[in-house]
Amino acid sequence: MDHERLRDEIPALERASYFNTGAGGPSPRRVVEAAESALESHEYEAPVEEGMYVAAGESHDATKPAVADLLGASEAEVALTQSTTDGINRIAGAIDWDAEDVVVRTDLEHPAGILPWRRLEREYGVEVRVLETENGRVDLEDVKTALEGATLFEFSSITWTHGTRLPVRELVDIARDAGAATLVDAVQSPGQTPVNVSEWGADFVVGAGHKWLLGPFGAGFLYVREGVEADYAPSAIGYRSVVDPNAPDYEYAPGAGRFEVGTTSPATDAGLRQAIDLHQELGADAIESRIETLTDRLKDGLSDERLLSPRSFESGLVTADVDDPEATVERLASEDIVVRSLPYPDAIRISVHAFNTRDEIDQLLEAL
Numbered sequence: 623m624d625h626e627r628l629r630d631e632i633p634a635l636e637r638a639s640y641f642n643t644g645a646g647g648p649s650p651r652r653v654v655e656a657a658e659s660a661l662e663s664h665e666y667e668a669p670v671e672e673g674m675y676v677a678a679g680e681s682h683d684a685t686k687p688a689v690a691d692l693l694g695a696s697e698a699e700v701a702l703t704q705s706t707t708d709g710i711n712r713i714a715g716a717i718d719w720d721a722e723d724v725v726v727r728t729d730l731e732h733p734a735g736i737l738p739w740r741r742l743e744r745e746y747g748v749e750v751r752v753l754e755t756e757n758g759r760v761d762l763e764d765v766k767t768a769l770e771g772a773t774l775f776e777f778s779s780i781t782w783t784h785g786t787r788l789p790v791r792e793l794v795d796i797a798r799d800a801g802a803a804t805l806v807d808a809v810q811s812p813g814q815t816p817v818n819v820s821e822w823g824a825d826f827v828v829g830a831g832h833k834w835l836l837g838p839f840g841a842g843f844l845y846v847r848e849g850v851e852a853d854y855a856p857s858a859i860g861y862r863s864v865v866d867p868n869a870p871d872y873e874y875a876p877g878a879g880r881f882e883v884g885t886t887s888p889a890t891d892a893g894l895r896q897a898i899d900l901h902q903e904l905g906a907d908a909i910e911s912r913i914e915t916l917t918d919r920l921k922d923g924l925s926d927e928r929l930l931s932p933r934s935f936e937s938g939l940v941t942a943d944v945d946d947p948e949a950t951v952e953r954l955a956s957e958d959i960v961v962r963s964l965p966y967p968d969a970i971r972i973s974v975h976a977f978n979t980r981d982e983i984d985q986l987l988e989a990l
Contacts, residue, residue, distance in 0.1 A: 638958040639982040644973035647836040660892035681888035694818035698877035703842035707734040709828030714738040715857030721747035723773040758784025769800035780810035785939025816906040837897030846878035860884035912976040923987035938974040
């Protein structure tokens with residue numbers, strides 16, 4: 623992969639060695655320029671040409687097939703959202719919850735996959751079971767036990783805490799046997815590894831473009847497996863949610879469309895499309911291969927006591943034990959190296975993307 627060409631397109635990399643893509647990826651110029659161009663066209667030209675709502679709708683409709691192709695889904699199975707958190711909440715708000723319902727999540731989830739269930743627990747008395755894990759791994763027998771009588775199982779495809787890759791298809795099959803729906807937080811997957819949601823078989827998959835895809839903030843997506851949507855009534859409704867917004871008796875839009883609400887920005891749409899185009903131009907396999915090479919180099923420089931992620935490659939997320947994580951993050955920042963601390967485990971997390979270099983890895987190891 624021509625990583626130098628990618629680096630040359632990302633202005634932020636001129637100022638520091640960036641190892642925090644797991645939180646937010648720095649966008650290439652072409653992504654920002656696409657967003658700027660779309661916004662200018664929408665505000666300067668569309669009002670006196672096709673109309674602002676028409677232009678925004680065309681941009682929105684052009685983005686869904688790009689996301690569908692990225693995920694291995696059909697266009698009808700994709701809804702556009704603002705973020706992973708937004709997508710999770712759209713599903714959490716579409717079920718008629720009561721105290722008989724049970725939500726199961728792992729202890730590896732991001733707050734985006736924790737807070738919506740805490741609210742249901744507080745507001746409706748829903749039982750929330752937390753599946754305990756060890757070193758970023760789930761025990762399948764423990765999963766089977768936890769899912770007895772469950773309504774929904776939420777878990778991550780790649781954990782933000784350890785960078786471990788969970789066995790999505792196996793977990794989905796266990797949940798289906800237990801009669802539970804499945805919601806996969808996949809935000810750490812697209813952009814660093816090939817994704818095929820059809821092979822996963824999950825009912826719902828949520829993600830966003832602002833991490834490994836290097837897209838703009840505000841560009842999220844929600845996958846809804848074909849036919850599943852019929853059992854869910856979204857808590858929010860708008861003209862995008864229905865077949866005919868002017869009909870006296872509304873009918874929900876087919877597929878994932880019922881989970882969309884109203885007007886979205888053509889700027890984030892255009893930025894996301896451009897980010898996906900660049901990702902596909904570089905090649906998902908080539909990106910993952912380079913991430914693996916760089917991640918292996920990083921792990922080779924970390925002792926078994928310090929490395930909290932698996933030694934063998936699973937993702938570009940590498941968690942390392944240090945004496946004072948927050949102080950370490952600040953010290954590295956003073957040396958123009960960007961990483962982040964984690965609340966759990968008490969450590970730092972290093973995100974290695976394809977735009978990073980061997981020299982940057984070596985400099986980071988020396989600084990640690």
